[in-house]
Amino acid sequence: MRGEHGPAVEVEGLEKRYPKAPVNAVDGVTFAVERGEVFGLLGPNGAGKTTTIGVLTTRVKLTGGVARVGGIDVSRDPVRARTQLAVVPQRTNLDRSLSIRQNLIFHAAYHRVPAAERNRRADELLELFGLTDRGDDKPDYISGGQSQRIMIARAMMHTPQVLFLDEPSTGLDPAARLFVWDRIRDLRDRGTTIVITTHDMDEAATLTERVGIMDRGELLALDRPEALTRGLPGKTTLEIALAGADGNLDAAVAALERLDGVEQLERLEQSDGHIRLYVAGDAPLMVAPVAGALSGFGITLSDVKIGEPSLEDVFINLTGRALR
């Protein structure tokens, strides 16, 4: 067994087909997460991210391939695999018959943490998550952000090697989201391996060290966020809005596509006169040639935006569809 030195999470040719489903929910996914890494699975709803996490956390039975957490095969030895991992689900599943502190304490008891240690860790984690004065409250009437924090604190009670977070900031307000992100970084700094799923490209870009892009059960790309965006056809983008285009827009667009340095052109859905150009060189230097080309058609620029490509662009490039 390579549990102690190998990757924290390993997935090889993972397949999951639900009974009676026409296609695989997860279809031949392979990746590995190194120890201490923050790893993201990015994709739209239904991409297979949650199913992948379900398999890794022993709640979904795989129908093909291998999945290991902490070196332990989750389908062969789910009981031992559970000692290595913790899960923070999308929807709250806190025990509503217990206080917040008791939620933490009982979780540790289920994982055989000795009594004195349970209390010490509960105090420490309640403090870290800013919950010390809420410890005796029932989790009934708390906000989504707080229940997210409690669930992360609870997950850490048995010091898992790998923490899985399913859509950690969905439904949170911006402040709560930043707080959760900071705590996730804290946990990483303590050496915990973190796997998150998200359909939020900002979250993937700012929080994760490597990101796997999933769609329709398949892993389409896997790399550091910067590397993924750098691999796009154009390094940077120029978003332009056009004024004065009457009927000759198509011709103007064709002319822009022929311009030197324009690698790809995308007509944004919002309005016909709104175009995104992926350019090879420095985007600012392209403004003048673009304006020149358009003036031949009597069209002027009404707005110009220069942008670095985002993971959203990577997703669009891979699938031809927007992320949401």
Next chain:
Amino acid sequence: MSAPAIRDTRTSAPGVFMAVLWRDIFVTGRELPVFLAQVILQPLFMLFVFGKVLSNLGYTRPGYAHLLFPGIVALTALLTSLQSTALPLVLEFSFTKEIEDRLLAPIPTALVAVEKMIFAAMRALIAAACMFPIGVLILGSVPWRAAGAPEFCVILILGALVGSAMGLTMGTLVPPNRISIAFSLVLTPLLFTGCSQYPWPTLDSLRWFQVVTLFNPLTYVSEGMRGALVPHVPHIRPWVCVLALVFWLAAFSAIGTWGFIRRAID
């Protein structure tokens, strides 16, 4: 808390099991009065109306109360444990999801189902024990034989376990949106075809109904209780009751555990 060291991955099923059981005991312990009111009210009224009111009015023969009492203890045990597994499971699996944290404990999933059964059976034993002081209060006296105590205990424990296995089956196989319909369709027939209000052998004159009652596990608990507490009343032989209850327990706990695992793991 430092960086997680290489963890000792050994797991201790009994230890984890006890922690999971302790959670349920802890939660119920704090709500004991509510719990008791919940499970004792129905048998209390049955005992009062059938054992006291009807007999005072002269509608039942003398001695009927003592024939009824073992049946009410049986009914209390079986229905309490059935309701103690079925309803919480429906809520925990479908709405609160709060069982998930225990499903992720390092213990085989089937043992979480067994814990639910054991805990429900414990509740049922407490409820059944409460029927004795209540019986004394309402009826003036209740039948008890020291010689029947071992048989009484065996039947009571088996009855409680069969009830919790039936609850496990219902709670995991009935879709959550139908559970209240299922309860009303199952509970009332269960209540009245289980021989708790009449001894089985005396049903000779109502042959078809006598056959129907054989399919209700409660029949064997009621009859076994009568054999232990009021042996002069005609009853099904104890060994038949024990055998039948073991059969129902095996059948329902197998189906219930299968249903539980199906709900727990996709």
